[in-house]
Amino acid sequence: MSYLTRRDGRYSYRRRFPAEVAQIIGRVEYRKALGTADRGEALRLAHFVSVEFDRICSEALESPAGSALPITETTQAQTAAEVLNNLNAVVRTFTVNITERMQSSGWQSELKWRRANLEALANGTVLPGLDIHPVTAMAMRKALDDTLAGNPPRFDSAPLEPAEKAVPAATSAAAGTVTEVEFQAVLDDYCEGVGPSRVSKMRSLTRRVLAWPGTQTEQLDRVMLYCAERLDAGGKATSVHGDAAGLVTVLRRVPGWQSIALPKAGAVARAVRSGGGMNVNQRSSIPLERMLSIHAEVKRQVPVHHATVVLLARYGLRPGELLQEGPEALGYRVDILGNRELVFKAALSGGKNAASRRDLPVHADDAPLFRAVLLGLGLSADATPVERDRRVRRRVQNASGVFRRLLGGEEGLSLYSQRHTLADLLRAVGATTDEVGAILGHTPAGSKATSIYGGSQPLDRPRELLAKVREWIPDAKLERT
Structure with missing residues (x-):
């Protein structure tokens, strides 16, 4: 503790x-x-x-x-x-x-x-x-x-x-049994390092699924029973796997339970594990022509979200990465050769992981779009983390809702899918796997190459690749509808 x-x-x-x-x-x-x-x-x-x-x-x-x-x-x-x-x-x-x-x-x-x-x-x-x-x-x-x-x-x-x-510790009724007091201390420790929405989810989930006092085996049985009930009720394997993985992550923090893991045998276990093994075919891209037609519809019907959907498509950003930032995320970067260029500092706050932190060179014509979106955060300097989290979630939900409505509810596609479309377009213009990862913020190599926390090498190659892709994603024309 x-x-x-x-x-x-x-x-x-x-x-x-x-x-x-x-x-x-x-x-x-x-x-x-x-x-x-x-x-x-x-x-x-x-x-x-x-x-x-x-x-x-x-x-x-x-x-x-x-x-x-x-x-x-x-x-x-x-x-x-x-x-x-x-x-x-x-x-x-x-x-x-x-x-x-x-x-x-x-x-x-x-x-x-x-x-x-x-x-x-x-x-x-x-x-x-x-x-x-x-x-x-x-x-x-x-x-x-x-x-x-x-x-x-x-x-x-x-x-x-x-x-x-001098060391306050709850005594267990039997060897290997953990009390509710002990687990709550572990859960509190976990919640200190995650965002407000994650805290709310995990506290609710642990209350609903786990029961104390209990042993490691008993709690894992409860997790699998919960998974079986969710799957029987029609829950998606991806969602069930996410819940199960979150519960296991917390349980691993209990002293002596570091080795706890989801079982591999059995129909329920296989179904749950399938939710964490999505392959490239399950992560569908939006066909280019269809994506551009949706951009045009957004510009015609809900113009306030037009800049957001276009920037997400052109730079492969996660919706939260763009919509969580304020104006300070757009700034100038000077590389080792003295070149000064405008960049968007992706994942400046609350990034998904270390590799997601990167500088993305911004095309001059896109600067007004970035400024308009970043000003939309509208939070004061003294806003609390809870207020920020609530505001960011609302922005993401609003933009995603509009995009999903225009998609017509097609299974497997969303606002996030534009990120996969950009990955395919980057490969089409000659980007290597590492270069795609560097722009999307998915690989350690990408983090080292473009991280705002280190490295001042030129961004010539990312700028060249993004410029080529940008030619395929022009400003929306209403006549496309």
Whole structure:
């Protein structure tokens, strides 16, 4: 459990004190700002802040009842005497923590960066969110090295009970059984790293499908039963697979359940798995002439969406990639040769994955279309993530609804299908597989070649390919209808 919370995009460590500790120190909760908006960095810092939490608990439990003063959220600078007096308790708690962690998968890499942070702290480097004295860091680093060497430090004050009490954990009724409290902590941790719409979906889905307490086998059986009921009711295999994959993703975060997976045998399992194995024939393109006729109808019937559908077709953007951005996504880029050109920074915010972040060279005649669409986001600078998510979804739904109506409801085609049409057109004008992936934001090679987070090589080839495709997707003419 990470005990991370996020507010206004930045992470904090938030954890309830055990009841006996809260009674002594006069506080029920410990909070500390971590000073970062990066979840990976926050997770690393949280491991070290947990040491401070355990130290507070140990000191409170070891002191005479009522003698400890209330703990404030701001950690005060420790005197030399306090550092030395607390050293034994801190190292003991830290040793117990890492020894327990070594029973879980992935502990080698975690302890490697833990040691790197301790090394930095021991050398006097100030790390955000960590108030650990260099002497304490040196002792913790030595304890880590000794433990990894199979010779963990031993303590004369043998009882480890305070350290165990300092870690609140729900006890399971039987080995391998997880309680609802334990799962909710795992679900909360998952929800911190996804968007509002995903949070709503997964909370609803887990409430409907899972039941606690339960074992790994029992929960997987419930997932498959849900899938069978959905398929029997006429649900699409793709949707059922998406739900099942989402549930498994969350369940894998439960300690000890990392290997959980959908079964491969049985009719239901095969049907569910088929939903995740779509091939190129299932991802249909819209025939070019038909797509152009729809553009003309959009321009005639709903002109407010015309710029959106044309740009999606000409640049192969996902609808959300275009409609989630504001004016700042259109800007100039200077390459290594000093060439300055206008680009659309695709997936600037909330991109599907790292490979989707890319710079797309914008044709001069398309600049007004981009500006019109990007101004349509219409959100203030202080809009919340929930407000942004709601606005983006509404924009995508409106444009998709218009396009779907003009398609006539043909199975397998949608506004997104224009992206597949562009892929076929790129191949028709000579683009390689890697070049198609680079423009669509689907491959690591594409990410490295055009990423806004690195690389300043010229975009001559993407510009050339998109210009050739653009000739096949001219401005809509009403006489096409």
